[in-house]
Amino acid sequence: MNTRYWTLAKRPPPPWPDDGTFALKEAPLPSPGPGQALTRTIYVSLDPYQWGYKRRGVEPEGVPxxxxxxAQVVESRIDGIVPGDFVFCTNGWAEYGLMGEGVARPSYMIPRKxxxxxxxxxxxxxxxxxLGLTAYAGLVLQCEPKPGDTAVVSAASGGVGQIAGQIARLKGCRVVGIAGHEEKCRYVVEQLGFDACISRxxxxxxxxxxxACPNGIDVYFENVGGPVFDTVLPLFNQGARMTICGLIAHYGDDPAEDARAVVRARAEARGVTVRNLSVGxxxxxxxxxFLAEMAPxxxxxEVRYREYxxxxxxxxxxxxxxxxxxxxxGKTLVRVAPDPTLPA
Ligand SMILES: NC(=O)c1ccc[n+]([C@@H]2O[C@H](COP(=O)([O-])OP(=O)(O)OC[C@H]3O[C@@H](n4cnc5c(N)ncnc54)[C@H](OP(=O)(O)O)[C@@H]3O)[C@@H](O)[C@H]2O)c1
Known part of the structure; x- marks a missing residue:
């Protein structure tokens, strides 16, 4: 039996992928060795950093x-993991994959049942x-919001942004979102409880x-950069805190510049305390x-979560x-096999 996977077919073009960027391939289904399990992918998480990996050459052509x-376990040689178990793992853009000993993955992406x-x-x-930890670490641990602060979150209806803004609300901030269009803004205010949301x-x-920020900005959770950051910049209060979670507006820059350094320097010049965020x-x-606070x-x-x-x-x-x-x-996922945990 074979498994299909998507691979990078050529050097990633700026700014964004085109029709020939990815190729669909097939390979024989791998057999799990000692300490490994074979799993069938159900959900593939799509995240902006994956484009950064490709553009910076972290991910070579040819591999999934x-x-x-x-994913769901098909065959297991891992103690405590049996066929039918659901797991978090890093199969990538592949229908099946191995987890466990010797399987390459970023060190902090630890497979679990x-x-x-x-x-x-x-x-x-x-x-x-x-994703939730990203929002929590950037908002709570790095920006240390205080009740009454004005907190602004860009890409506010997206995977990270929707969570970061709701945490800020639960910490007593006035929360202002920035999103791509009116429908997203309405959702952010009406369903997620932000105080306001502005279309970029x-x-x-x-x-x-x-x-929307009559008292200036005390906390800024940055997901995008570009013209959005230019617009936020004059509104910072002295002593404001900002986390650079991501700068998606720059992920297609050609040549790729160190946008984080530029954004950071510009904010620091206005007296803002800036932290770079790397969830790992x-x-x-x-x-x-984080899970003990977020799961309840x-x-x-109290925290709503929208998936796309x-x-x-x-x-x-x-x-x-x-x-x-x-x-x-919302948070982008692709369901590549039926999810047996959902009602029929
Ligand atoms: N530091 C870390 O460890 C870490 C971990 C996870 C994610 N991140 C970063 O967090 C950010 C959000 O990631 P996510 O997974 O939650 O993605 P997402 O917000 O679900 O999707 C990306 C969003 O970015 C906005 N966007 C796209 N192009 C833009 C542009 N040119 N200018 C302004 N906005 C643009 C769009 O929202 P609108 O159209 O509504 O504006 C889009 O929906 C990304 O920058 C990502 O790299 C960082």
Whole structure:
């Protein structure tokens, strides 16, 4: 039996993938060795950093594209893992993959068994996984929000942004989102409880953002950079804190510049304390503490979480492009096999 996978077919073009960027390949299904399990992918998590990996040459051509995944175990030679178990793993853009000893993965993406009774299995690559920890680490640990602060979050309806803004609300901040269009903004205010949300594509974006932040900005959770950052910059208060979580507006820059350094220097020149965020640095120490706070918030509905789920393995590259250009609405995933935990 074979497994299909998507691979980089050529050097990634700027700014975003085109029709020939990815190629669909097939390979024989691997057999698990000692300490390994064979798993069938159910959800593939699509994240902006994956494009950064490709553009910076971290990921070579020919191998399955990297991604965090939720999968079901087919065959296991790992103690305590049996066929039928659901797991978080890193199968990438592949229908099947191995987890366990000797399987290459980023050190902090640690495979683990999932308990479907504790939440949707797809949340393991989202609000109850590294994505949620990203929001928590950037907002709570790096920006230390105080009640009454004005906190601004860009890409506010996206995977990280929606969680970061809701945490800021729960910490007592006035929360202002920035999103790509009116429908996203309405959702962010009406469903997620932000105090305001401004469309970055509005012709009066700068005036509207200023009006939504009458006391200036104390905390800024940066996901995008570019013209959005230019608009936020004059509104910072002295002593403001900013986390650079990501700068998606620059992921297609050609040549790729060190946009983080530029953004950081410009904010620091206005007296802002700036922290770079790399979630991997928080996993070992903070994952359990984060989950203890986040899981009850999600279970009680205090934190809502929107997913943007595309169906079908062949649609991964299209969904990836949608996310990079803001056509997604929520955390982007592709369901590549049926999720047996969902009601029929
Ligand atoms: N530091 C870390 O460890 C870490 C970990 C995870 C994610 N991240 C970063 O967090 C950010 C958000 O990631 P995510 O997974 O949650 O993705 P996402 O927000 O679900 O999707 C990306 C969003 O970025 C916005 N966008 C796209 N192009 C843009 C542009 N040119 N200018 C302004 N906005 C643009 C779009 O939202 P709108 O159209 O609504 O604006 C789009 O929906 C990314 O920068 C990512 O790299 C960092």
């Amino acid at each position: 594209c990297h991604a965090r995944t939720v 999932l308990d479907p009774a504790q939440g949707r299995i797809s949340h393991a690559v989202g609000v109850l996984g590294m 594509t509005s012709p009066t974006f700068a005036e509207e953002l200023k009006a 640095e928080y996993v070992a120490e903070w994952h359990d503490a 918030w999600v279970a009680s509905g 789920i595309r169906e079908g393995f062949e649609n991964i590259p299209a969904a990836f492009s949608e996310m990079l250009t803001g056509e997604n609405f």
